[in-house]
Amino acid sequence: MNTKNGRWVQILDVSEIDDTNMVGFEIDDRQIAIYRIEDSYFATANVCTHAFALLSDGWLDGDTVECPLHGACFNVCTGKAMSDPAEIDLEVFETRVTDNIVEIFLPEEAHRMADT
Numbered sequence: 633m634n635t636k637n638g639r640w641v642q643i644l645d646v647s648e649i650d651d652t653n654m655v656g657f658e659i660d661d662r663q664i665a666i667y668r669i670e671d672s673y674f675a676t677a678n679v680c681t682h683a684f685a686l687l688s689d690g691w692l693d694g695d696t697v698e699c700p701l702h703g704a705c706f707n708v709c710t711g712k713a714m715s716d717p718a719e720i721d722l723e724v725f726e727t728r729v730t731d732n733i734v735e736i737f738l739p740e741e742a743h744r745m746a747d748t
């Protein structure tokens with residue numbers, strides 16, 4: 633059970649994720665990426681922490697996404713920056729699947745940031 637303030641948001645049906653196993657979307661002015669690894673789903677900020685590129689335009693290999701612009705790699709489960717030139721980790725979001733709908737937990741801080 634999640635004890636943080638925030639809300640669960642329905643994102644997409646599991647059938648909407650194609651063979652790339654990742655999809656980007658915008659919610660509350662935030663860019664977020666969903667990744668499928670086997671039967672599990674993970675969510676991170678979709679904007680690379682190095683400069684501006686959408687990670688969902690890159691490549692997913694196992695649990696690692698590679699930025700399409702300069703090739704930085706991130707672990708999509710933890711958000712950890714794995715290689716240069718990125719040095720800052722990605723924000724990660726909790727996920728769950730309810731009736732084949734992928735949901736993410738948007739914490740309260742995300743609401744405030746989206747409102748600024």
Ligand code: FES
Binds near residue numbers: 681684701702703
């Ligand atoms: S913008 Fe992603 S590595 Fe530079």
